[in-house]
Amino acid sequence: MPQKPIICTIDVVLLCLQGSALHVALLKRDKPPFEGGYALPGGFIHPEEDADTLDAAARMLNEKTGIASPYLEQLCTFSGAARDPRGWSISIVYYALVPAELIKPDRAPGLQLQPVDQLRTLPFDHKEIVLAAVERVRSKSSYSSLPVYLCGEQFTLPRLQAVYEAILGEPINKVSFRRKMDELDMLEPVEGALEAGRANRPAQLYRLKNQYRNRLSLSGRAMTANSDH
Amino acid sequence: MPQKPIICTIDVVLLCLQGSALHVALLKRDKPPFEGGYALPGGFIHPEEDADTLDAAARMLNEKTGIASPYLEQLCTFSGAARDPRGWSISIVYYALVPAELIKPDRAPGLQLQPVDQLRTLPFDHKEIVLAAVERVRSKSSYSSLPVYLCGEQFTLPRLQAVYEAILGEPINKVSFRRKMDELDMLEPVEGALEAGRANRPAQLYRLKNQYRNRLSLSGRAMTANSDH
DNA sequence: TTACTTAGTTGCACTATGCTCCTAAGTGTT
DNA sequence: AACACTTAGGAGCATAGTGCAACTAAGTAA
Helix, strand or coil: CCCCCCEEEEEEEEEEECCEEEEEEEECCCCCCCCCCCECCEEECCCCCCCCCCHHHHHHHHHHHHCCCCCCCCCCEEEECCCCCCCCCCEEEEEEEHHHHHHCHCCCCEEEEEEHCCCCCCCCCCCHHHHHHHHHHHHHHHHHHHHHHHCCCEEEEHHHHHHHHHHCCCCCCCCHHHHHHHHCEEEEEEEEEEEECCCCCCEEEEEEHHCCCCCCCEEEEECECCCCC | CCCCCEEEEEEEEEEEEEECCEEEEEEEECCCCCCCCEECCEEEECCCCCCCHHHHHHHHHHHHHCCCCCCCEEEEEEEEECCCCCCEEEEEEEEEEEEEEEEEHHHHHEEEEHHHHHHHCCCCCCCHHHHHHHHHHHHCCCCEEEHHCCCCCCCEHHHHHHHHHHHCCCCCHHHHHHHHHHHHCCCCEEEEEEEECCCCCCCEEEECCHHHCCCEEEEEECCECCCCC
């Protein structure tokens, strides 16, 4: 006995760092419900051969925002009668981390960045979803290398440390931080490349080692290194 | 533009410990596809007011196995065209941990326990799902109090340590283990209750503190204590 | 009473973490 | 050219956390 049709959607929580505050990308809705309101990029699921919802999320995100996120992982699935005025629904939610420079507002009409720590009420249960994603990112950041995906392709250790501190909301000891990064063994120095342009000793530029670049997380299992060993 | 109907199911990975091996509960299927095969307890989603898929999973599990699991948490959602011969489908998967004594085969016809480390091929993508659940449980066990849900209501610390060791697959230092349990601050001794019947010093019985008993995890967020503080 | 077994604890060695201070390497100023 | 200033990066030590071994505690069996 197959069920009657269920509203099945995908939503993506796209996060980036502006200044020292995590921001979430919201899109102006051009259809009811909540037409004109700002909500998470998302859409109905269209079953396709050879594609699961991870592929669908990546494609949907790219179509709606022009962004191909190197890190995309399933958060969890939200369901219930109250979350969508059209009736009982489920939404499979993914979250993505990108460097802020990758978000070009001209490329995506109606795109807006909001700081996650002063989030206004959002359509559907999207505020709750964003907060769940942020909690996940903060939690994973405390023992893994997740935050590197918020930096550009090349970055200095002081910059990366500032990113960690922004996410975790507390200062980190410089020496311990560098030791930890060394243990994780995910970064490699870019030969002869130093950060220029400032009136002090330039910092070494680093990048993700090849095996960690441009990976999408499969089936909710993370591909970031963590500090177990 | 609403989508055409999608096959939406819920599946539950019910785990318990027999001897020192994690086992998963499988049910004999009485309908095609895979009629007669053993698969995860699951079923179609029937949208209902005031219930999300966590409630649905708890109710479905109870109906099919007679078990009301105190720990039930969302694992993740699996999707794709290959996982179900009837076509593209999604399954929202939960996992549950129960003491083995709670599983009474007479209460649930067709129920069978299989050790997760020598799992034969299962219908659909259920083997992959079980392995993902086991990986999650092992990973969470290394920093949280998850394994207490595999014990009965009262248990000794040596017993609980054996449970941890069975899950993690490696011996744990006795003193460190007790220190950690003490830090987590989830257990309380049962006044004057000792484990009897063996030819040696009896061990103190413990139980979960009240605030941790009989909770279902909300929206994928765990309610177990972990070692951060 | 003695041997045996497992529970539970105490103290110490070792490992990991955090902190302070030092040196390095650039720019800007005099 | 010399010096002040700033931030990068690292060395050495103090402190905290973890693991180990040896001990005491409390029961049964002979």
